[in-house]
Amino acid sequence: MAMVSIDLDMKRVTNEEFLKKANDCMPVLKETLVHPSAIVKIQDNESSYPDVSIVDSAEHLSDYPMKKGDKLYLDFGGHQVGYVTLRLSSTGSPQDSPAYFRLKFGEIAREMEERSQDYDGWISQSWIQEEFIHIDVLPAELKLPRRYAFRYMEIEVIDTSLKWQMVVDEVACTSVSAVDTASVQPFQTQDELLQKIDRAGIRTLQNCMQRVFEDGPKRDRRLWIGDLRLQALANYATFRHYGLVKRCLYLFAAQTREDGRVSACLFTEPKLVADDTFFADYSLFFASILLDYYEETKDIDTLCDLAPCAYRQVELVRQMFDERNLIQGEGSTTNMWCFIDWTEGLDKQAAAQAVYIYCEKRAQKIAEILGDAATADDMSTDLSLKSEAAFRHLWDNEKQLFVSGTHRQVSYASQVWMVLAEVVDAEAGGKLLDRVTALNPEKGMVSPYMNHHFTEALLMCGRKEKALEYMKFYWGGMIRLGADTFWELYNPQNPSESPYGSSIVNSYCHAWSCTPAYLLRKYF
Ligand code: RAM
Numbered sequence: 001m002a003m004v005s006i007d008l009d010m011k012r013v014t015n016e017e018f019l020k021k022a023n024d025c026m027p028v029l030k031e032t033l034v035h036p037s038a039i040v041k042i043q044d045n046e047s048s049y050p051d052v053s054i055v056d057s058a059e060h061l062s063d064y065p066m067k068k069g070d071k072l073y074l075d076f077g078g079h080q081v082g083y084v085t086l087r088l089s090s091t092g093s094p095q096d097s098p099a100y101f102r103l104k105f106g107e108i109a110r111e112m113e114e115r116s117q118d119y120d121g122w123i124s125q126s127w128i129q130e131e132f133i134h135i136d137v138l139p140a141e142l143k144l145p146r147r148y149a150f151r152y153m154e155i156e157v158i159d160t161s162l163k164w165q166m167v168v169d170e171v172a173c174t175s176v177s178a179v180d181t182a183s184v185q186p187f188q189t190q191d192e193l194l195q196k197i198d199r200a201g202i203r204t205l206q207n208c209m210q211r212v213f214e215d216g217p218k219r220d221r222r223l224w225i226g227d228l229r230l231q232a233l234a235n236y237a238t239f240r241h242y243g244l245v246k247r248c249l250y251l252f253a254a255q256t257r258e259d260g261r262v263s264a265c266l267f268t269e270p271k272l273v274a275d276d277t278f279f280a281d282y283s284l285f286f287a288s289i290l291l292d293y294y295e296e297t298k299d300i301d302t303l304c305d306l307a308p309c310a311y312r313q314v315e316l317v318r319q320m321f322d323e324r325n326l327i328q329g330e331g332s333t334t335n336m337w338c339f340i341d342w343t344e345g346l347d348k349q350a351a352a353q354a355v356y357i358y359c360e361k362r363a364q365k366i367a368e369i370l371g372d373a374a375t376a377d378d379m380s381t382d383l384s385l386k387s388e389a390a391f392r393h394l395w396d397n398e399k400q401l402f403v404s405g406t407h408r409q410v411s412y413a414s415q416v417w418m419v420l421a422e423v424v425d426a427e428a429g430g431k432l433l434d435r436v437t438a439l440n441p442e443k444g445m446v447s448p449y450m451n452h453h454f455t456e457a458l459l460m461c462g463r464k465e466k467a468l469e470y471m472k473f474y475w476g477g478m479i480r481l482g483a484d485t486f487w488e489l490y491n492p493q494n495p496s497e498s499p500y501g502s503s504i505v506n507s508y509c510h511a512w513s514c515t516p517a518y519l520l521r522k523y524f
Contacts, residue, residue, distance in 0.1 A: 010276040011258040018254035018305070019272060025247035026211060027178035034173045036153070037077035039064070042109050048496045049481045052109050052152075058171075065091050065165035066101075066157040074153045074171060079107060079485040079509050081149045081207045081217040082175035086168060089139035093163035098134045100158045101166065105129035105150035107218055107508035109482065110496075112152050114504040121501030127219045128504055132158070138166070147176070149207065149218035149509055151484065178209040179239040187520045194468075194520065197475045201517030204485040205234050208511040209241065212248055212268055216488060216507030222275075223248055224265040225282045226339055227511040229289045230452060234518040236296045245293050246302055252286060253309040260312040262286045264339070280320060280327070280338040280352055283313045284359035291362040294369070307366050311375060314363045317356055318382065325389035327353045340413050341450035342489065342499040346443050347405035350394045354417035357386050361421070390423050400435060411443035412436055412454060419457040430461035446491045446499075448475070448513035455515075459523045467523070475516050486513030 036058035043051045056063075058074060066072065088099065106112040106129070116128045129148050153171065160166055187198040208214045212223040213231040232245045252262050255274040263274040264282040287310035294303045322328050329337045329348055338352040364379035394414070396403045402414040415436045419429035433454075445451050451474050458467040477492050488510035491497045498506050 007257065007276045007278065010274075012255050012274055013258055013260075014255045014272070015253065018250045021305070022247045022250035022254055022272075025243040025250070027209075027241070027244055027247075029176040029178060029210065030180050031082075032175045034076055034080055034082070034175050036061075036074035036171055038075045040073045040075045040152070042073055042112050042152070044113065048110065050109050050113055052482070061171065062167050062169045065167050066155070066160070067165045068157060068159045071154060071156045072168065073112065074155070076151050076153070076173060079149070079151050079203060079207055080173050080175045081147065081177065081210070081509075082173040083147055084144045084153070084171065084173050086142045086144075086155075087139070087170040088135065088142060089167045089169055090160075090164045091167050092165050095138050095160075095164050097159070097161040097164075098136045099138060099160060099166045100132075100134050102154075102156045102158055103131045103133065103144070104154040104156070105148040106152045106154075107150055107485070108487075109152060111504060111508070112154055114502075116504065119502050119504055121498065121505055123219075123500045123505055125505075129218065139169075147217070148173075149216070149507075176210065177206050178211070178244055179206055179241050181206055184238045187517070187524075189520075189524075193472055193476050193479065196479045197471060197516045198520055200475070200479060200484055200486055201234065201514045201520075202238055204509050204511070204514040205231060205238065205517060207485060207509050208514070209235070209239070209244060212251065213244060213511060215265075215512070216510045218509065219505060219507045220265070222265050222267055223251065224511075225252060225262065225285050225289070226264070226279070226449065229285045229292075230449070230515050230518070231511045232289055232292060234514045236292070237518045237521040242293070242297050242299075245289070246297075246299065249286075249290060249293060249302065249306055253306050256309070259316065260309065261316050262309065262313055279336070280317050280329075281355040282339055284317055284355055286310050286313050287359045287363040287366065291366055294366070303366065304370065307370055307372075310363050310366055314356075314360050314379065321386070324393060325385045326393050327356060340417075342446050343411070343413070343443055343450070346411055346413060347407065347409040348413070350390070350402045350404035350414035351411075351417040353386065353390050353394065354414070354421040354423060357383060357390070357423060358417065358421035360386070387423050390418065401432065401439070409443060410436070410439065410441045412441065412445050413443070413450060416450070416453050416457045419460060420453060426461045429457065430463055433458055433461060433463065444491075444493075446497065447489055448486055448510070448515075452512065452515040452519075455519060459519065464523065467519070471516055471519065475513075478513075483508070485509035486516075488513065 038054045039056045041053050119125045213228050215224045215227040262283045264277045264279045265275045267273045290310050338348045340348045340351045367376035394402050404414045415432045455467050488507040496503050
């Protein structure tokens, strides 16, 4: 499945003043020196998740001289994002040949078992964190230039010679993040699973908070707007690093398409470049992130600066509606005009209609706060039309559910977004969610992103018990499989699923999965 909403001829416009404001908020990264906690063995078992057992303390690393074919697996005791240094030497006869070895880094143990040679997915194989290294003269200190996201590290000696062995004297990681977990109080509960879920959520967020809110420090290592929205909410409930949210908002507004459309993601190195990928929902979320930020900080200057960009997203997506006031995408086969979820074959029309309503409500509120009555009135009129159209054309009276597209597809996503957009009230919303859960339609939810929205919809409708149970089932499912940070994709029915054709390139510390840290603090 490839992204189709790409504008290859995109012309970009840059607002230098916004770019300066974004760069003024550049965080200074905090550094922590971390050593591996253990030498471990990773062993296949019946499930698709291998067992990890401790072989020795990592302090005894130099007791394991390595010759051709030898391997060592190190466990850093938790997920790290950082720069790795190795101190190496030799033992035996003089070093009569270069040391030649392979290093591999994995966020979860399963990744260490997956072979990069077998990779056959549609995104770049270069995301696999693996290096082949020659060292001519030992002893040496090897400072790897790349940043890795990992918990496990494998060292495999490809060759020394018959006469000498390589010794690993020390391995260390300088871990980096814009924030420090010491500033966050754990969520108060006696429930051990919930404590673990909260801890993993916070760690996920921390490790994604770098010079921008990255979606995943392993991949794609960049700022995506859909992820930013959830990270910002979780950040308000935990680290409260407002400067980073402000920076990211200014970055999106600093470079847009010529017509003002905000890209789905952007790159900041070597300099700011807005990507040529667009999703209707992602552009619209600019308005909701801006309002959330204002409500949290009361930073009226930023609101004034960026409100026009928020209004523009609504205006542009408004052009995608037909004369019935129904949003029109590109059908269910090439359906990446709007993101919503990775679910294959998901018809996104109803969910997109609801996301539009959700975001236009927020843009309208911004206009009200700023006293822009004309914009607020115009949006109010439009909101009634779009909500009416949702009921007239997307509501199935017989099924008592919202349906999507020409094939009137039933999915979780359509109901969830109609609830979040408050197209229905909490009481009707609760029943809608009960109904869709009982029906369990074929078009399920695969990403923690969509599962977050489902959980938040339950909470908005007062289904607290059910939401808690669901969090323990869904995010708890990852914990039970050994997660200490939450994954980009987790489908309990198919734990090795990947949207990319192979799970070796999946990210296992992924921004949009961190939200239990927010949901627990906001609703419990
Ligand atoms: C993936 C990213 C990101 C998400 C997009 C739509 O490539 O990792 O999290 O926002 O897809």
